[in-house]
Amino acid sequence: MTTATPSAPTPSAPTNNLGFSKQDYVGSKSTLCAGCGHDSITAQIINAAFESSIEGYRVAKYSGIGCSSKTPAYFLNQGWGFNSVHGRMPSIATGASLANRNLINIGVSGDGDSMSIGMGQFVHAVRRNIPMIYIIEDNGVYGLTKGQFSATADKGAHLKSGAVNDFPPIDPCTLALELGCGFVARCFSGNPKQLNTILKAAFAYEGTVVLDIISPCVTFNNHDASTRSYKHVKDHDFPLHDLGFVQYSEVEDVEIPAGQTEVVTFPDGSKVAIKAIHEGYDPTDRFGAMKAIHESMAKGEFLTGLLYINPTQPPLPQVLNLVDEPLASLGEDVLKPSPAVLDEIMQSLM
Amino acid sequence: MTASLAAPAKPGGAKTRINDFSIQVATVNGSGSQTANTVLLRAIFQMGVLVSGKNLFPSNIAGLPTWFTIRASAEGYVARKASNEMLILMNPETAKEDIAKADAGALVIYDEPLQLDKLRNDLSFIPVPFQKLVTASCPEPKLHKLVKNMIYVGVASRLLGVDMEEAKKAIAKQLKGKAKAIELNQNAAMAAYDWAMENLPDQDQVKVVRDNKTQGLIIVDGNEACALGALFAGVTVVGWYPITPASSLVETFIEYAEEYRKDPKTGKSTVAIVQMEDELASAGVVLSAGWAGARSMTSTAGPGISLMSEFIGLGYYVEAPGVFFNVGRTGPSTGLPTRTQQSDVELCAKCSHGDTQHINLYPGTMEECFQFSYDAFDLAERFQTPIFVVTDLDLGMQNWSSKPFAYPAKPYDRGKVLNQQQLAEAKDWGRYKDVDGDGICYRSLPGTPGGKGSYFTRGSGHNEYAQYSEKPEDYVAVVDRLKRKYETAKTHVPTPVFRTLGSAKGVLAFGSSDPAMIEAQDALAAAGLKTDYLRLRALPFTAEVDAFVKGKQVIYVVEQNRDGQMANLFRETYPEYATKFKSVLHYDGHAIDAKCIVDQITAFEQK
Ligand SMILES: Cc1ncc(C[n+]2csc(CCOP(=O)(O)OP(=O)(O)O)c2C)c(N)n1
Ligand code: SF4
Ligand SMILES: [Mg+2]
Numbered sequence: 001m002t003t004a005t006p007s008a009p010t011p012s013a014p015t016n017n018l019g020f021s022k023q024d025y026v027g028s029k030s031t032l033c034a035g036c037g038h039d040s041i042t043a044q045i046i047n048a049a050f051e052s053s054i055e056g057y058r059v060a061k062y063s064g065i066g067c068s069s070k071t072p073a074y075f076l077n078q079g080w081g082f083n084s085v086h087g088r089m090p091s092i093a094t095g096a097s098l099a100n101r102n103l104i105n106i107g108v109s110g111d112g113d114s115m116s117i118g119m120g121q122f123v124h125a126v127r128r129n130i131p132m133i134y135i136i137e138d139n140g141v142y143g144l145t146k147g148q149f150s151a152t153a154d155k156g157a158h159l160k161s162g163a164v165n166d167f168p169p170i171d172p173c174t175l176a177l178e179l180g181c182g183f184v185a186r187c188f189s190g191n192p193k194q195l196n197t198i199l200k201a202a203f204a205y206e207g208t209v210v211l212d213i214i215s216p217c218v219t220f221n222n223h224d225a226s227t228r229s230y231k232h233v234k235d236h237d238f239p240l241h242d243l244g245f246v247q248y249s250e251v252e253d254v255e256i257p258a259g260q261t262e263v264v265t266f267p268d269g270s271k272v273a274i275k276a277i278h279e280g281y282d283p284t285d286r287f288g289a290m291k292a293i294h295e296s297m298a299k300g301e302f303l304t305g306l307l308y309i310n311p312t313q314p315p316l317p318q319v320l321n322l323v324d325e326p327l328a329s330l331g332e333d334v335l336k337p338s339p340a341v342l343d344e345i346m347q348s349l350m
Numbered sequence: 351m352t353a354s355l356a357a358p359a360k361p362g363g364a365k366t367r368i369n370d371f372s373i374q375v376a377t378v379n380g381s382g383s384q385t386a387n388t389v390l391l392r393a394i395f396q397m398g399v400l401v402s403g404k405n406l407f408p409s410n411i412a413g414l415p416t417w418f419t420i421r422a423s424a425e426g427y428v429a430r431k432a433s434n435e436m437l438i439l440m441n442p443e444t445a446k447e448d449i450a451k452a453d454a455g456a457l458v459i460y461d462e463p464l465q466l467d468k469l470r471n472d473l474s475f476i477p478v479p480f481q482k483l484v485t486a487s488c489p490e491p492k493l494h495k496l497v498k499n500m501i502y503v504g505v506a507s508r509l510l511g512v513d514m515e516e517a518k519k520a521i522a523k524q525l526k527g528k529a530k531a532i533e534l535n536q537n538a539a540m541a542a543y544d545w546a547m548e549n550l551p552d553q554d555q556v557k558v559v560r561d562n563k564t565q566g567l568i569i570v571d572g573n574e575a576c577a578l579g580a581l582f583a584g585v586t587v588v589g590w591y592p593i594t595p596a597s598s599l600v601e602t603f604i605e606y607a608e609e610y611r612k613d614p615k616t617g618k619s620t621v622a623i624v625q626m627e628d629e630l631a632s633a634g635v636v637l638s639a640g641w642a643g644a645r646s647m648t649s650t651a652g653p654g655i656s657l658m659s660e661f662i663g664l665g666y667y668v669e670a671p672g673v674f675f676n677v678g679r680t681g682p683s684t685g686l687p688t689r690t691q692q693s694d695v696e697l698c699a700k701c702s703h704g705d706t707q708h709i710n711l712y713p714g715t716m717e718e719c720f721q722f723s724y725d726a727f728d729l730a731e732r733f734q735t736p737i738f739v740v741t742d743l744d745l746g747m748q749n750w751s752s753k754p755f756a757y758p759a760k761p762y763d764r765g766k767v768l769n770q771q772q773l774a775e776a777k778d779w780g781r782y783k784d785v786d787g788d789g790i791c792y793r794s795l796p797g798t799p800g801g802k803g804s805y806f807t808r809g810s811g812h813n814e815y816a817q818y819s820e821k822p823e824d825y826v827a828v829v830d831r832l833k834r835k836y837e838t839a840k841t842h843v844p845t846p847v848f849r850t851l852g853s854a855k856g857v858l859a860f861g862s863s864d865p866a867m868i869e870a871q872d873a874l875a876a877a878g879l880k881t882d883y884l885r886l887r888a889l890p891f892t893a894e895v896d897a898f899v900k901g902k903q904v905i906y907v908v909e910q911n912r913d914g915q916m917a918n919l920f921r922e923t924y925p926e927y928a929t930k931f932k933s934v935l936h937y938d939g940h941a942i943d944a945k946c947i948v949d950q951i952t953a954f955e956q957k
Binding site: 028056057058060062072073077078079080081082083084085088090091092093094095096098099100102103120121123124128316317320321322323324326327328329330332334335336337339341342345346349350 | 569578583586589606613620621622627631632638640642644645660661795796801804805806807809810818
């Protein structure tokens, strides 16, 4: 298969395995507020896609509505984007990923988009294990409609206006675990290294990846009383582990340094190396993960990192036993039954 | 002017109604009577007589009353007929009411213990000892309930003159593959027939006489016909959510897909079918799959379309293809979910917020259900937009006889899609550029290699290059082009069907109203009022429709809803002729019948 021609190489710009420079992974100029956490996430998606040598033409980007949902326009111009309606990104990802199982699917949503209006679609997409990276850019507010509380806001959290949130938060990570998601992670937009590693691992994963990324809204929710301000999150971010990601390559065998490192191998041969900081945390233990998250939440901490991983869970196209070729490329010769078939059916109705 | 329609035969007087009658069977939902009813219908059909069957069922799994009507017509009229010549009363709950409503002179077959014969003296009562007959013919008491309904098949066959060989054949067909059940049911029906031969006097009010009108015909329902259309159209992604009366469309498709949409070598599926969490998600799947190059569809009813409407507006504006079947039922809200209506006309014509207009197809026959479903996928890809195939419960779930479907030889039209090479060669390609002047732009599919053709699809304002734009001129350019595209559709959608008697007076109907309209047109003509009938088959209105509207003095718009929704579309589209349109309406949940059309038009004419 031919790929895009990489941009004219400048001597200084490094290229990846496909010969692309990082510039080939960017999108249009962001129109978000300066300092918005969402822009940092965009930057890491670009970095991770570049470093993982993702074939841009295979990328499909989906989103709902919100500041966060605008961001797919800001990365990977080589890919196709579909900015849909509020809360319905998962169904868009479902249809397109079924139509073409070769697509690399990235969905970007907000905490409002996914945990309020789109809760139903989030839940069912995870349940079906749609092959996609599902990013929730979580700022605890509705940015685009100017700062109302979202369903991930902590109980007792304050808005700049002084309004107090009376309701308990919904946690996308424990919810995803409950739904059987095979790759659940929480990151902080202010920790690029961790986010980058997790995104690279996410690209190698086959099913639904749920990434809850705490991403401060500098305009409506970055004041001192906010639990989703840069300062608060920095102070309460507890990374679980040092992560390393090694992408599978056919030429050299992957080597992971020995030590207190746990290694999780993906079906494609890629490996995530996990060196625990948080004592006794096992990211392959679903119930343990649940417990640890709940305990840390009770203490007001954000436990970040790869919370849970189960590398082998069949994604939807496999569950439906679809043909290997993308459905969208099947032609009339394959799809249209013969006149004899119609005749047979008509006979049965006589 | 008076027109009379199918009044039942009066006792002692009129001649025998040969192959021209209605039978109504009153039973309890869930009692398994559907098999017996279909057997009786099929047996008459196999005698060469045109029949149609209508199931009037409750929104309930078991226990509530249900009625099944079989109409035979030598003239080939297949609409519901308001009067019945034979009643079969199996439901003690409704028997008295059924008797009160019966048309004078009707034959009434009933379960003896119900003792109905004292209730009226203008009906011919035929008591039948159901339990006794079942016990005698079926050795296993557990199975008595299952075969009880076969007793009326035997008795009715005897009275009507239906050949028992045909009834047996019909039983075998209906219970295909279940040898024991076939035997039991055939025995029960035969025992009842023999009993009736010996114990009942013959009658000469209604008779079935062998004819040749059904040679080579099939019996099918519209949902199955639509499912077959989609099968042959090569649908590849289906997202759906169950709702009466639309579920059986996808469920039938699933059965066919099991057989005909598996790769012969690998056994893998060439279609993805997902029962989604709701209709919003179904709409999302349909549009995004269409966007990514699949042929996609969903099947739903009014409540589902309401939920989908935000997405359908998106599909219209971003120009994503997809086929939406709306099998109409009686609304609003849950309404009468198991009854028929054509009350989503305006909903589907303009579904969503903002300025939206959709291509709608209105099949009126089983062949059209098949063909239009096939065509809908071509139209969706050609016009890059949601297409509605609008049927209703009457078309979708009732039994219709039909000519076998012709093989859709026309190759698929996959529309204006640029492949890798075309994209490489294209100069200054823009996703929303109207290169050909028909309002339809060239699209690319996600995943196309080569580094050309990627674009960002958005429901917000965009320009010809699919870039974000809030400029007034960019916005207007897009929506005006969409209107142009809709104009182009006028030469691509099915044209109307005419049945003209040479008159300045027009009648207009669509979809399931067609059989009643044909019958009413004949009855009106027989009574001295000639009309020209236009059967509408699609939106937008084509040139033929324009000419009809211009040419007629008056147009009676016949439809099955309260508000005259189609007439409203006409008044809006042709404001200068607004006063020509007179509404003939039927909306009680039963399928429309000819008499109600005749009565209303007659009343208008007498004004
Ligand atoms: C059906 C519908 N209702 C309401 C809106 C208005 N709206 C736009 S974005 C948004 C909230 C977005 O919040 P979130 O997903 O958290 O994104 P953020 O802007 O915070 O990144 C709302 C309510 C809409 N676009 N559509
Ligand atoms: S309003 Fe908040 S979320 Fe939206 S762009 Fe500005 S900082 Fe980001
Ligand atoms: Mg938010």
